[in-house]
Amino acid sequence: MRRIRAAVTGAVTLSLAFTATACGGGESGEATPKTLTYWATNQGSSLEVDKKVLQPELDQFERETGIKVKLEVIPWSDLLNRILTATTSGQGPDVLNIGNTWSASLQSTGALLPFDAKNFEAVGGKDRFVDSALGSTGVAGKDPAAVPLYSMAYALYYNKQMFKDAGIAKPPTTWDEVTAAGKKLSKDGKWGIGVEGSNLSNNIHQVFVLAKQHGADFFTADGKADFTSDGAVAAVKQYVDLMATQKIVAPGNAEYAQNQSLSDFAKDKTGMVLWQTPSQTFASQGMAPEEWGVVPAPVPAGKPGQDKQTNSMVAGINMAVFKNTKNLDGALKFVKFMTSDEEQILLNKAYGSVPPVKGAQKDPAFSDPSLTVIRDTLAGSAAALPQVPEESQFETVVGTAVKELFADAAAGRPVTTESVRAKLEKAQQQMPKK
Amino acid sequence: MTRTAVAPTSDPAVRKAAPGGAPAPRRSGRRRIALPYLLLLPALLLELLVHLIPMLMGIGMSFKELTQFYIRDWSSAPWAGLDNFAVSIDFDAPVGQALLKSFLTTCLFTVLSVALCWFLGTAAAIFLQEEFRGRGILRTLFLVPYALPVYTAVITWAFMFQRDNGLINHVLHDQLGIGDSPAFWLIGDNSFWALLVVSVWKGWPFAFLTVMAGLQNIPRDMYEAAALDGAGVLKQIRHITLPSLRPVNQILVLVLFLWTFNDFNTPFVLFGEAAPEAADLISLHIYQSSFQTWNFGTGSAMSVLLLLFLLVVTGVYLLLTTRGRKTSDV
Numbered sequence: 001m002r003r004i005r006a007a008v009t010g011a012v013t014l015s016l017a018f019t020a021t022a023c024g025g026g027e028s029g030e031a032t033p034k035t036l037t038y039w040a041t042n043q044g045s046s047l048e049v050d051k052k053v054l055q056p057e058l059d060q061f062e063r064e065t066g067i068k069v070k071l072e073v074i075p076w077s078d079l080l081n082r083i084l085t086a087t088t089s090g091q092g093p094d095v096l097n098i099g100n101t102w103s104a105s106l107q108s109t110g111a112l113l114p115f116d117a118k119n120f121e122a123v124g125g126k127d128r129f130v131d132s133a134l135g136s137t138g139v140a141g142k143d144p145a146a147v148p149l150y151s152m153a154y155a156l157y158y159n160k161q162m163f164k165d166a167g168i169a170k171p172p173t174t175w176d177e178v179t180a181a182g183k184k185l186s187k188d189g190k191w192g193i194g195v196e197g198s199n200l201s202n203n204i205h206q207v208f209v210l211a212k213q214h215g216a217d218f219f220t221a222d223g224k225a226d227f228t229s230d231g232a233v234a235a236v237k238q239y240v241d242l243m244a245t246q247k248i249v250a251p252g253n254a255e256y257a258q259n260q261s262l263s264d265f266a267k268d269k270t271g272m273v274l275w276q277t278p279s280q281t282f283a284s285q286g287m288a289p290e291e292w293g294v295v296p297a298p299v300p301a302g303k304p305g306q307d308k309q310t311n312s313m314v315a316g317i318n319m320a321v322f323k324n325t326k327n328l329d330g331a332l333k334f335v336k337f338m339t340s341d342e343e344q345i346l347l348n349k350a351y352g353s354v355p356p357v358k359g360a361q362k363d364p365a366f367s368d369p370s371l372t373v374i375r376d377t378l379a380g381s382a383a384a385l386p387q388v389p390e391e392s393q394f395e396t397v398v399g400t401a402v403k404e405l406f407a408d409a410a411a412g413r414p415v416t417t418e419s420v421r422a423k424l425e426k427a428q429q430q431m432p433k434k
Numbered sequence: 435m436t437r438t439a440v441a442p443t444s445d446p447a448v449r450k451a452a453p454g455g456a457p458a459p460r461r462s463g464r465r466r467i468a469l470p471y472l473l474l475l476p477a478l479l480l481e482l483l484v485h486l487i488p489m490l491m492g493i494g495m496s497f498k499e500l501t502q503f504y505i506r507d508w509s510s511a512p513w514a515g516l517d518n519f520a521v522s523i524d525f526d527a528p529v530g531q532a533l534l535k536s537f538l539t540t541c542l543f544t545v546l547s548v549a550l551c552w553f554l555g556t557a558a559a560i561f562l563q564e565e566f567r568g569r570g571i572l573r574t575l576f577l578v579p580y581a582l583p584v585y586t587a588v589i590t591w592a593f594m595f596q597r598d599n600g601l602i603n604h605v606l607h608d609q610l611g612i613g614d615s616p617a618f619w620l621i622g623d624n625s626f627w628a629l630l631v632v633s634v635w636k637g638w639p640f641a642f643l644t645v646m647a648g649l650q651n652i653p654r655d656m657y658e659a660a661a662l663d664g665a666g667v668l669k670q671i672r673h674i675t676l677p678s679l680r681p682v683n684q685i686l687v688l689v690l691f692l693w694t695f696n697d698f699n700t701p702f703v704l705f706g707e708a709a710p711e712a713a714d715l716i717s718l719h720i721y722q723s724s725f726q727t728w729n730f731g732t733g734s735a736m737s738v739l740l741l742l743f744l745l746v747v748t749g750v751y752l753l754l755t756t757r758g759r760k761t762s763d764v
Contacts, residue, residue, distance in 0.1 A: 077707070081725060088505050105728075109502045198621065198707060252598040255620045257706055389502065396726040400708040407621040407710060429528040432501050432729040 036069045036330050037080070037093040041317055043150065043351045044402075045284045047073045054349045061337050069095075080392065086322065087111035094325040095334050098146060100136035100316045101201075101385045101395070107138045107145035108389035113321040113328070114143035120213075123147060123156045123336040131288060133356035134316050146318035147339060150348055150355035152276040153377040154205065154297045154312035155370075161291065162271045171295045178272070178298050182248030185271035192248030194261030194270040197406035200399025203239075204385070205313050206274065206389065207402060210235035212310035212383055213300050216360035218394060219386040226430040227398060228421055237420045246407035254403075254410035265292075276315045279370060294370045296377055304381035308335045312382040316356060354378065373415040391433060489741075496734035507732065518735035529723070533736060535711070538721040540695060543626070543715060547633045548690045552683070554634065555641025560671060563649055573646075580639035588703035591632045595619035596702075620705060625713040632700055637693070641686055648682030649675070684755045691751075692744065712751060 038058070044050045050073040058069040072093070074082055080102065080306045086092030087109050098106060108111055113119065115137070126134070133151050137144035147396035156178070158171050166184040182192025196202045211218060216231020226232070238300035250270070253261060262278055265269040274297055282292060296304045297311040306313040319338060321331045337343060344360035354374050355361050366375060387392060401423040409415050447713050495508060498516055504511035524530040558576055562569055579587065594601040596619075603616040618629040652674065698717040700708050707726060709718050720740065724733020 084505065084725070084728075088508070090506070105502060110506050196706075198706065250598075251618075255597055255618060392502075393727040393729075396708070396722070403621070403708055404711065407618070408619060411622045426528045426532075430532075430723075430727060432727060432732075 014334040027104045027310070034066060034330075035070060036095060036325075036327055036334055037070045037072070038334070039079075039093045040071060040073045040098040041079060041099070042073055042075050043353075045315070053136050053347065055349070057338075057343060060082070060300060060313050061334060065333055066331070067327075067333065075392045083111070084109075085221060088157050090324050092322040094322055094327055096320055096322060096333045097149060097317050098176065098320050099201075100133075100146070100148065100314065100318045101204075101356055102392055103136055103138045103145050103318055104389055105388040105392035106320070107142065112145040113323045113331075114145060115147060115324070116143045118146055119321075119332060120147075122332040124337060128339070128357050128359060130356050130361070130378065131359055132314050132378050132382055132384070136316065136387065137318055139387050139389070146320035147335060148316055149319040149338060150317040150351060150353040151356040151374075151378055152315040152353050153374045153382045154274050154276050154315065155294050155373045155377065156272055156274055156297050157265065157278060157282075157292055157294050158272045158425055159265060159268060159270070159291065160293050162268060163293075166271070171293060172272075173295060173303075174297060175298045176301075179242075179246050179248060179269070182242070182246065189269070191250040191264075191270050192246075193242060193272040193274070194256075194264055195242065195253045195406070196256045196259065196261055197243075197410070198257035198403050199256035200403060201395055203397045203399045203402035203406075205315070206230075206384055207239050208313055209310055209383075209396070210238050210373045214238075215308055217386065218398065219388050219390075223386075223388045223390075225390065225394065225428050225431045227424040233328045233417060233421050233424060236398075236405065236424065237415065237417060240402065240409055240415050240420070243406060244415040249377060251410040254406040276312075277354075277374065287306070294373050296373055296381070299381075304377065306381065312377045312380055314378060314382045314384045316353070393431055397430045398424065401427040457740065492734050493738055495730060495739045498731050500729075500731035500734070502728040505728075507738070511731070514731055518731045519739070521732055522735050522739060530733065533716075533719065533723075536716050539626070539712070539714055541718040543630060543633070543713075544691060544694045546630055547637060547694045548687060549688055550630075550634045551637040551641045551694075552687060554638040555686075556645045556679075557644075558638075558642045559645035559649055560675060561657045562646070566620060576642055577639050579635050580643065584636070584699045585703055587636065588632060588700055591628075591635075592704050595628050603714065621710050623710075623712045625705065625710040627699055629713045629715070632704060636692060636700065641690065644682060644686045645679060648679045653677045667672075674736060688748065688751060692748070695744065696740075 020152055040050060040054060042050060044053060051071065054071055054073075055255065058071055062068050076099075079099070083092070083096065083098065083106065087106075092111070107114075129148055130151065134144065135146035137146050137148065154353065156171065162185060163181070166181070168181050168184055172181045173179045178193065185192040190344075195206070208218065211232050214231035214234045216235060218227055218228045218232055219226070220226045243251065248266075259281065261270060261273055262275065262281050263285050265273045266282055266287040279289065283289070299305075299309045299311050304307065319335055321328070321335065325331045338347070339357055341357060341359040344355040344357045345363045345365060348355045348360065349365050352371075354366055355363075360366075361375065366372075386394070388394075403417055403425055405420060408419070460690055490736060495511075496581065497513040497514055497516075498504075498508065498511040499517070500508055500511045521527070525534050532585075562573055562576075566676050597603055597616050600619070602619060606612045607616045617624055619625060656674050656678075657670055665673065668717075696717050696719065701713060701718045702721070703714045705713065709715065710721065717740075720733055720736045723736060724730045
């Protein structure tokens with residue numbers, strides 16, 4: 001009998017213990033934890049490449065501080081959901097990378113540590129960072145929710161041999177020139193320019209810049225969604241028209257979402273792509289650096305600059321600290337390490353991006369022509385995506401609208417100002433009411 | 435548990451291992467009643483934890499204005515009353531319209547998918563009922579889709595459905611010359627049919643397996659008697675096989691219906707974060723409404739509505755089928 005009782009008690013205790021851990025008890029009570037968990041985004045051509053780039057640096061950090069960093073590289077498709085889950089459960093990593101466009105959205109959840117004066121001081125000061133990069137770290141007027149880690153911007157990449165074969169003397173700098181060049185290139189199964197019609201974020205980046213060029217924004221000054229202004233409609237139509245009416249984009253691009261447009265480019269099937277720092281991907285697809293050229297992304301007319309001459313969003317990755325971290329001191333030390341001049345030079349070199357840290361930008365590694373274009377764009381003609389809490393929703397609903405319009409264009413259905421406006425109207429009504 | 439395992443024995447260890455069977459001679463009545471329940475307790479606790487509590491939380495969330503501002507502590511979100519439900523079923527506004535369209539798409543999709551799964555599964559099971567060379571191999575092959583991990587299988591389908599480099603268009607367009615230009619399968623209207631193909635491919639082996647098991651219970655001599663009376667194969671299927679399979683089919687169709695109606699993995703892996711309008715199944719739609727527009731309150735309300743719908747359908751179905759069965763048994 002006693003044995004039965006013992007067995008039953010054991011079973012119940014075990015199940016209760018299981019319940020407790022499943023609820024997220026976790027380990028705690030450690031006075032000075034000697035480990036950090038770090039979620040890195042996928043920057044290189046694969047998750048493995050990222051581990052190879054980052055692990056030696058994390059080992060270096062451990063040698064310097066005695067703090068071990070547990071690395072997890074997370075694919076883009078999972079990252080936002082993983083962060084949301086971590087936010088809800090409170091069980092997240094100590095330090096994480098986020099896409100800089102999400103800064104304001106994630107800031108609004110209250111899960112990220114605000115970088116106030118004191119925290120900025122702990123990582124070396126705000127002045128070390130480039131202004132444009134700091135513009136994508138959270139809502140203006142609030143303490144940033146993250147610090148910039150890697151910077152990128154859009155530029156126009158073109159295939160030198162295809163341009164030569166089509167008799168195009170100089171790479172295009174305005175949209176009219178892009179269309180003209182595209183028409184010369186689009187024949188015999190080859191196409192002018194590549195798009196990623198099913199990639200919601202990429203769609204947003206492109207139509208955001210075009211909207212700026214039409215003098216419009218997707219949010220009003222007080223942060224309300226404003227998707228159906230004439231400028232916004234014209235911007236979306238102009239982008240989809242590259243396929244629908246200009247016919248310089250292959251219809252198949254409407255279903256691209258996995259960077260297939262880059263492999264088409266590397267395989268000489270597409271003459272141009274608008275992209276952020278694709279040099280590593282081109283190389284991994286077997287394209288030699290001398291086979292492609294790069295110029296600033298196109299503007300309506302003239303030269304890139306502010307406002308209507310905006311030709312890129314401020315792209316990049318930020319580094320944030322999870323507010324629930326049990327090792328705040330170590331987490332800030334790690335952010336300081338990753339944003340130090342030496343690490344910035346090394347990491348940005350490995351990823352083909354530009355350091356958002358002024359000191360590191362001076363390194364000669366970042367003055368080759370392709371990176372100079374990016375650097376100049378970031379300094380003079382790039383604009384940050386709206387830093388509003390609803391940015392993430394905006395990416396989803398407007399990105400989906402553009403995807404659906406591309407599907408219409410690919411199927412040969414007309415894309416008109418009315419159909420564009422209707423899709424954007426629907427997108428706007430799907431935004432959560434405030 | 436088999437009979438032999440509960441045979442009375444003097445070994446106490448063996449006796450304890452057999453709680454539900456023959457009574458151990460010296461056990462008191464109350465304990466005997468309590469023990470099975472105690473042994474079920476861990477499972478009950480887990481069921482509570484994994485199913486019931488989240489479900490109740492979801493119902494709670496559906497009455498709150500739960501956006502990203504409150505997900506760190508959802509209980510602090512402002513009370514929304516029935517607003518989330520009102521938005522979900524306001525069929526004149528885009529959110530309700532999209533939900534209704536997605537619901538109707540899912541209904542059509544489910545009916546087609548379940549019918550095809552059932553038909554293919556039953557046909558294959560009947561075909562493989564007779565002994566012949568290679569029957570074992572065929573049986574194994576037919577179960578392959580069921581055995582493969584969903585993600586791997588569906589991502590392979592996604593590759594095959596690609597317009598320019600996929601196998602489907604290579605066969606249909608390049609080799610058979612169907613259509614003027616290669617068709618899109620992953621965007622636009624065709625995506626519905628692409629999703630149906632994958633769903634049936636994935637679902638019919640379960641029907642096959644279930645019907646095959648059901649066929650084992652039909653006595654062979656019924657067929658022999660029917661054959662002696664001059665009934666052909668079709669007549670035998672109609673008058674012996676199908677009626678005998680009735681109880682099996684009743685559960686099979688219900689399970690297939692619930693799985694297909696709620697299927698999230700297939701469209702999510704096939705189409706990614708935003709399904710084309712033509713193939714916007716309701717689970718993915720609700721996922722997008724809650725996790726991608728971060729409007730968890732409305733998403734929860736939609737889930738509660740879906741739950742209610744499935745409960746009603748299941749209830750009515752069970753009522754109708756069991757009543758029918760009782761009268762036919764009489």
